[in-house]
Amino acid sequence: MRVGIIGYGTIGTDVAGFIQRGEAGEASLAAVLVRKGPTCESSLAGRSGKPLFTASFNEFMEQVPDLVVECAGHAAVAAYGERVLRTADFMVVSAGALADEDLYGRLLITARENGHRLVVPSAAIAGLDRIAAASVGHMDEVSLITRKPPKAWIGTFVEDKLNLEGLTEPVCVFEGPARESAKLFPESVNVSAALSLAGIGFDRTTVKVFVDPGITSNRHQVVARGKFGELQLEVGNTPSAANPKTGYIVAMSVIHNLQKLSGPFMIGL
Ligand SMILES: NC(=O)C1=CN([C@@H]2O[C@H](COP(=O)(O)OP(=O)(O)OC[C@H]3O[C@@H](n4cnc5c(N)ncnc54)[C@H](O)[C@@H]3O)[C@@H](O)[C@H]2O)C=CC1
Numbered sequence: 001m002r003v004g005i006i007g008y009g010t011i012g013t014d015v016a017g018f019i020q021r022g023e024a025g026e027a028s029l030a031a032v033l034v035r036k037g038p039t040c041e042s043s044l045a046g047r048s049g050k051p052l053f054t055a056s057f058n059e060f061m062e063q064v065p066d067l068v069v070e071c072a073g074h075a076a077v078a079a080y081g082e083r084v085l086r087t088a089d090f091m092v093v094s095a096g097a098l099a100d101e102d103l104y105g106r107l108l109i110t111a112r113e114n115g116h117r118l119v120v121p122s123a124a125i126a127g128l129d130r131i132a133a134a135s136v137g138h139m140d141e142v143s144l145i146t147r148k149p150p151k152a153w154i155g156t157f158v159e160d161k162l163n164l165e166g167l168t169e170p171v172c173v174f175e176g177p178a179r180e181s182a183k184l185f186p187e188s189v190n191v192s193a194a195l196s197l198a199g200i201g202f203d204r205t206t207v208k209v210f211v212d213p214g215i216t217s218n219r220h221q222v223v224a225r226g227k228f229g230e231l232q233l234e235v236g237n238t239p240s241a242a243n244p245k246t247g248y249i250v251a252m253s254v255i256h257n258l259q260k261l262s263g264p265f266m267i268g269l
């Protein structure tokens with residue numbers, strides 16, 4: 001399976017490294033779409049030889065990837081999604097982009113018409129297998145509480161509202177439906193979108209977001225109730241050194257999905 005990556009930041013670099021070290025099953029790395037490009041990173045050699053680094057989307061797609069992994073943010077999903085799905089499967093890490101109903105609808109139609117798939121990995125959250133199965137029946141509630149340390153909010157609008165360095169207590173910076181949280185925190189609460197897509201949708205999934213000076217990991221608590229029974233879980237993701245908003249687990253989850261999609265055995269669906 002030939003893979004293309006859009007975005008060579010924190011997640012994209014990790015994903016490329018895992019693939020080149022042979023850790024992504026049968027997947028090989030065909031090309032990386034960067035914003036300004038070809039860079040010195042074109043020296044990234046490994047299992048797939050040297051993948052093409054390019055800033056040209058056409059050149060990128062000419063490498064004929066079977067699957068494109070988006071690791072570049074909401075705008076990239078909107079800019080490239082339909083064009084990717086005409087010729088390849090599309091794995092969307094920036095799942096919050098799909099809170100735009102119109103975009104989500106167009107991506108699904110394009111995928112269906114062209115025989116490709118839109119794939120959302122679990123990424124920073126857990127339990128989507130159970131939530132998705134549970135949503136086959138009636139569900140009463142799916143809720144999420146996301147908490148991240150102050151440094152994870154640097155560079156977001158939260159920085160303008162709070163003195164991040166001076167916080168001594170957790171502060172709730174959002175409470176409402178997932179459709180709003182996914183749009184309001186494009187780099188930080190994509191988990192609310194993945195949870196919504198797995199379960200009862202963006203409007204019924206409820207979300208609270210906290211800046212919490214008392215923690216060192218990025219924490220996501222999920223509660224769900226319905227005909228299936230109930231689920232309560234909490235994950236604590238180690239923040240990446242390169243970007244404290246993002247947990248290392250995100251790239252690992254992408255790699256696990258590449259293993260599933262390219263190989264003979266699937267688990268954790
Ligand atoms: N689903 C989930 O659980 C999570 C999703 N995310 C999403 O993943 C995105 C990426 O996260 P990081 O790698 O930590 O961010 P990052 O800021 O370290 O890297 C993003 C990279 O994408 C590049 N880029 C942006 N637009 C591009 C374009 N049009 N073409 C090519 N490259 C482009 C940037 O130059 C940058 O190098 C976040 O913005 C967020 O939306 C992040 C963490 C968890």
Ligand SMILES: O=C([O-])CC(=O)C(=O)O
Nearest residue numbers: 124188189190191218247
């Ligand atoms: O990595 C995390 O813990 C979650 C994250 O940034 C997101 O959902 O966008």
